[in-house]
Amino acid sequence: MLERSQLPIEALPAWAHLNGIKFHDSIGFEKLANGSGIVTKVDRKEDDHDDNSEIRKNDQEQTNNVEVLISVPSDMVLSLDLVHDFAKSDSYLREVLEALGDFGRTARGAILIFLLCHITYESDTHTKIGVTNPWSEYIKFIPSDIPLPTLWTEVERVLLYGTSLKDAVDFKLSALESEFDRLQDATQSISWCNREWWDEETGRLSFEDWNMVDAMYRSRALDLPGSGHVMVPCVDMANHASGEETVALYETDEDRNAVLQLRLGKKLRPGEEVTITYGDEKGASEMIFSYGFLESSVNSARQLFLALDIPDDDPLKQAKKMICANNTAPGLRLAVEEGKTKWESDFIYWACVNEEDGLSFELMQTHEGPPELKVLWKDEEEIGHVSDKTSTMKAKSLRGILSREPQWEIFHLRAVVLVQQCLQSHLAMLGGEMEQEFANVEHDADGSQTGVRSYIYDMIRQLRIQETELLKRGLEDLSSEIEDLMSSEPVRRYLEQQEQVEEDFS
Numbered sequence: 395m396l397e398r399s400q401l402p403i404e405a406l407p408a409w410a411h412l413n414g415i416k417f418h419d420s421i422g423f424e425k426l427a428n429g430s431g432i433v434t435k436v437d438r439k440e441d442d443h444d445d446n447s448e449i450r451k452n453d454q455e456q457t458n459n460v461e462v463l464i465s466v467p468s469d470m471v472l473s474l475d476l477v478h479d480f481a482k483s484d485s486y487l488r489e490v491l492e493a494l495g496d497f498g499r500t501a502r503g504a505i506l507i508f509l510l511c512h513i514t515y516e517s518d519t520h521t522k523i524g525v526t527n528p529w530s531e532y533i534k535f536i537p538s539d540i541p542l543p544t545l546w547t548e549v550e551r552v553l554l555y556g557t558s559l560k561d562a563v564d565f566k567l568s569a570l571e572s573e574f575d576r577l578q579d580a581t582q583s584i585s586w587c588n589r590e591w592w593d594e595e596t597g598r599l600s601f602e603d604w605n606m607v608d609a610m611y612r613s614r615a616l617d618l619p620g621s622g623h624v625m626v627p628c629v630d631m632a633n634h635a636s637g638e639e640t641v642a643l644y645e646t647d648e649d650r651n652a653v654l655q656l657r658l659g660k661k662l663r664p665g666e667e668v669t670i671t672y673g674d675e676k677g678a679s680e681m682i683f684s685y686g687f688l689e690s691s692v693n694s695a696r697q698l699f700l701a702l703d704i705p706d707d708d709p710l711k712q713a714k715k716m717i718c719a720n721n722t723a724p725g726l727r728l729a730v731e732e733g734k735t736k737w738e739s740d741f742i743y744w745a746c747v748n749e750e751d752g753l754s755f756e757l758m759q760t761h762e763g764p765p766e767l768k769v770l771w772k773d774e775e776e777i778g779h780v781s782d783k784t785s786t787m788k789a790k791s792l793r794g795i796l797s798r799e800p801q802w803e804i805f806h807l808r809a810v811v812l813v814q815q816c817l818q819s820h821l822a823m824l825g826g827e828m829e830q831e832f833a834n835v836e837h838d839a840d841g842s843q844t845g846v847r848s849y850i851y852d853m854i855r856q857l858r859i860q861e862t863e864l865l866k867r868g869l870e871d872l873s874s875e876i877e878d879l880m881s882s883e884p885v886r887r888y889l890e891q892q893e894q895v896e897e898d899f900s
């Protein structure tokens with residue numbers, strides 16, 4: 395693994411000052427219970443601006459009386475464009491970006507490669523490599539102990555059994571492993587990469603490094619208005635608080651600076667933490683996945699995503715999976731909206747209809763290349779298309795097509811029953827014996843005795859409780875949805891026909 399040097403948070407104001415980042419005179423950084431954070435200095439005196447006060451009343455007036463707390467010049471905001479600008483004068487970075495093709499042309503890909511290159515430049519390299527810039531130093535303020543589940547121990551991850559986070563983390567880890575393999579394939583012929591990263595004797599790059607830069611990006615990237623997904627130095631030191639507790643928000647000003655500004659109606663109180671929201675609507679599982687914590691004041695899972703598959707005995711399973719691959723996520727979302735649970739999934743309808751209902755796949759010979767698949771509804775309407783490269787859906791959703799059919803209630807009932815089975819199987823994994831087993835798991839403060847850190851254990855326990863509650867509520871609401879569907883005309887007629895067929899046979 396690459397070694398990383400760190401800088402103390404106390405050195406951040408000096409770094410920021412050198413790099414044109416301006417602060418309201420009452421804003422500072424401190425070590426808090428949840429890592430570093432932005433705080434209002436205790437000795438703040440109203441209207442007492444000393445010479446270091448860089449955002450003054452004039453600037454505040456220019457921004458329509460919005461109190462600007464931090465202002466970061468656009469050329470310090472780490473974006474896809476800035477990485478490619480840096481690459482113009484840094485041939486080391488440029489070689490890696492070019493070798494990775496399309497991946498290096500996405501914001502996440504470019505930023506991950508940038509972070510990895512700069513951590514390498516600043517590590518104990520065999521010869522001096524790379525072109526440093528202010529971000530080479532800023533990376534040293536980013537902590538290494540990031541509590542995201544992709545960085546948890548294996549024993550801790552096992553405790554996610556039954557939660558919606560389990561599949562998401564497993565999937566993410568295998569996606570990260572594939573990316574790491576691609577990085578190796580693409581860069582081992584570049585001599586500096588081979589020497590510093592891959593060579594059996596001199597290379598020091600490991601999967602943990604890739605996992606770490608992904609976690610840095612995932613837990614700190616902001617969707618900055620007008621700039622997309624970026625990393626904003628200093629502003630990314632803001633911790634999260636939701637609802638009325640959120641003190642500040644981030645914006646882009648007319649000069650394209652990234653600014654942290656006080657929310658309207660909020661006041662800076664000496665000693666108070668300056669928080670932003672990472673997304674009030676995010677579910678418990680997503681908060682842990684992206685940021686590694688749960689807010690103690692939130693006691694609902696809000697929403698969860700569960701993985702689904704087409705059953706193995708479905709004769710069209712492979713073809714269905716091909717058409718779904720680019721068009722619909724293989725899962726369902728369960729959420730609380732306006733006091734009731736709601737579920738959404740287009741994928742599930744692919745598991746509910748087959749040839750006897752009107753779904754068919756037709757093989758088409760092409761002039762060049764392998765044959766392609768046409769997806770047909772009732773032999774006449776082409777609803778999708780699968781080639782060896784991609785698959786496309788012509789209609790917006792299969793649900794939309796089925797909802798126009800006279801048997802819609804029958805198709806929908808099949809979907810609701812599958813949702814019910816899915817929720818029941820997750821609930822079984824969260825409760826009963828599993829609950830008891832979880833309660834018996836040993837843990838200790840830093841995990842050195844048991845492999846499980848107590849705060850991670852408590853967080854998973856919280857998630858298990860909240861998701862159990864949501865699943866139970868979901869199942870209650872599904873029972874009444876099933877009751878309504880069972881009494882609908884098409885379902886009643888269908889069941890009568892089925893009974894008739896059975897009687898005829900007997």
Ligand SMILES: C[S@@+](CC[C@H](N)C(=O)[O-])C[C@H]1O[C@@H](n2cnc3c(N)ncnc32)[C@H](O)[C@@H]1O
Nearest residue numbers: 428429430613614630631632633634685686687
């Ligand atoms: C954007 S960074 C914020 C700065 C971070 N505290 C640091 O030391 O660099 C996001 C990370 O801060 C921590 N964090 C933010 N808000 C939190 C909160 N309300 N409770 C616990 N941890 C929090 C989590 O570790 C999260 O992944």
